[in-house]
Amino acid sequence: MQPKIRLGISTCLLGEPVRFDGGHKLDHFLTDTLGQYVEYVPVCPEVECGFGIPRESFRLVGNPENPRLVTTRTHVDHTDRMVQWARKRVQELEKEELCGYIFKSGSPSSGMERVKVYDRNGVPGKVGVGIFARIFMESFPLLPAEEEGRLHDPKLRENFIERIFALKRWRETISLTRSLGVLVEFHTKHKLLILSHSPEIYRAMGKLVAEGKKFSLQTLYEKYEGLLMQALRMRTTAKKNANVLQHMLGYFKEQLSPAEKQEMLEIINQYRQELFPLIVPLTLMNHYVRKYNQPYLKEQLYLNPHPLELQLRNHG
Numbered sequence: 001m002q003p004k005i006r007l008g009i010s011t012c013l014l015g016e017p018v019r020f021d022g023g024h025k026l027d028h029f030l031t032d033t034l035g036q037y038v039e040y041v042p043v044c045p046e047v048e049c050g051f052g053i054p055r056e057s058f059r060l061v062g063n064p065e066n067p068r069l070v071t072t073r074t075h076v077d078h079t080d081r082m083v084q085w086a087r088k089r090v091q092e093l094e095k096e097e098l099c100g101y102i103f104k105s106g107s108p109s110s111g112m113e114r115v116k117v118y119d120r121n122g123v124p125g126k127v128g129v130g131i132f133a134r135i136f137m138e139s140f141p142l143l144p145a146e147e148e149g150r151l152h153d154p155k156l157r158e159n160f161i162e163r164i165f166a167l168k169r170w171r172e173t174i175s176l177t178r179s180l181g182v183l184v185e186f187h188t189k190h191k192l193l194i195l196s197h198s199p200e201i202y203r204a205m206g207k208l209v210a211e212g213k214k215f216s217l218q219t220l221y222e223k224y225e226g227l228l229m230q231a232l233r234m235r236t237t238a239k240k241n242a243n244v245l246q247h248m249l250g251y252f253k254e255q256l257s258p259a260e261k262q263e264m265l266e267i268i269n270q271y272r273q274e275l276f277p278l279i280v281p282l283t284l285m286n287h288y289v290r291k292y293n294q295p296y297l298k299e300q301l302y303l304n305p306h307p308l309e310l311q312l313r314n315h316g
């Protein structure tokens, strides 16, 4: 059996009663659906830092760029204690081979963005980042990170899951003996996936791989990983996907009849106008790839970047 993808997660999202009031924030998609493919590494900054359950709640106050973590009622400042603990915890997490992290939205410790920060008059603005989340993201800038709330958006969900699966494949690749050939093979399979996110970075990566001999393998791999994560972070759009599908259609010049080509073009155009989800043109394309056993396309992860059961390409 393949080892599962390891993801860090805010403990309360798994249904553990670790919140300040002894409650939890169980998220069924994360536990029941995504949970089949991943192994979670839970982190509850407030409990692990030594605050009990129940405890007084916290809030962020002061400068949104560098806020303080204080108790809501008694106004005790626990920032230094949390920062010290967080720095140690991220060092431990380096050994966990994480492929991503799912944060609890809105939390002064775990929130990834738009966390309330209160000004000196006690007025909140949604402008901050939780203390632990900030230190984590600064330590792992390339690692896919999302919040459970944003993962309810089908497009953000697909993007995040595509990235964690790609990072897992990349980690498996770098565990092999490193060589330009191994990198070229990985890149070849991911070409259309990368193109569907960013044509610009796709070109930069093609150039990097083509000029691979100029660099040491270590530098080459590092540059490649940076570009890969940067590319996949960009959102796909109907327009970008339609361009990739049209590009794929070019591989069937010989095999498809004019009527079949016309039909496929019409479907691609209707998809471009967002009349139906990506799964529709992809299913037909997959059919042709299998039927004609097209060697380049059948290796493309674009056609199969994550398990079908997650139904990530069924949205409009």
Ligand code: SF4
Binding pocket: 010, 011, 012, 013, 018, 019, 020, 043, 044, 045, 046, 047, 104, 107, 109, 110
């Ligand atoms: S949001 Fe973070 S700190 Fe708060 S209970 Fe959940 S895991 Fe713990």
